[in-house]
Amino acid sequence: MKKILALFTVLLFLLLVYLSWNWYKETVLCCDDQKVVSRGVLSYDCNTDIPITTEGWPQKKEEILTSIAEGRKLLVVAPYFDGETKELALARAGKVKELFLDKLTVEQIEIGTYAAGNCQESQSDVFHKSLFKWVVRNENVVEQHDRVLIYFEYNKTKEIDSENLTNYLAKLADDLKLSGKSINIVGHTDKDGDTQYNYNLGLERAEQIKKYLVNKGLEPGKITTDSKGETQPIADGSTEEGKQLNRRAEIEFN
Secondary structure, three states, X not given: OXXXXXXXXXXXXXXXXXXXXXXXXXXXXXXXXXOOOOOOOXXXXXXXXXXXXXXXXXXXXHHHHOOOOOOEEEEEEEEEOOOOOHHHHHHHHHHHHHXXXXXXXXXXXXXXXXXOOOOHHHOOOOOOOOEEEEEEEOOXXXXXXXEEEEEOOOOOOOOOOOHHHHHHHHHHHHHHHHHOOOEEEEEEOOOOOOHHHHHHHHHHXXXXXXXXXXXXXXXXXXXXXXXXXXXXXXXXXXXHHHHHHHOEEEEEEO
């Protein structure tokens, strides 16, 4: 009888070991190859455009909205990850834009895209690499998430007198003095005129912006300038509208 009881005890022990091992494989080891990734308050499944929000999204949304400023628009920049397309990111940005339409008008929101690396590795980021920024958008100043475009009239370089531009540059100077950041200003032109003339014109545009910022108290050493002349158009140079978009300076933040 004792032998039977001992054998039963051994069998019961082996059964418990077997069941425990299977539980461990299914609940722990199963995830070595498919790691559970924590998500931010706004995220996407890779290769899809539907924004996924958690219970923390309403609070973060309100934090974004509290930074609203008169004359500015909310720029929503959605990521496209490795192996994805800009078109997918643009669709993401459009759907995130819809999340704000209960508080803002369509005209108050702009969208954009940028390359953001690995999708799964960044899912735990609070917005899964989406960017939100209140930006200036007028005929002279167009802020983007990583640079600012300053537009010039035809052949104009000598005087910065637009109220839009002077107000923006004055605030930019104050912000840069506080942050200690440096900037690079690159001048661009349309294709009217010869190549050397346009290079010089682009450089003059960059230098005029630098001069204005220095006059507002920014250290000259914090500003570098360059010109690309006519070589980097962003619009069709055969139309007047395209030429106007190409006559610009771009401020890049370092």
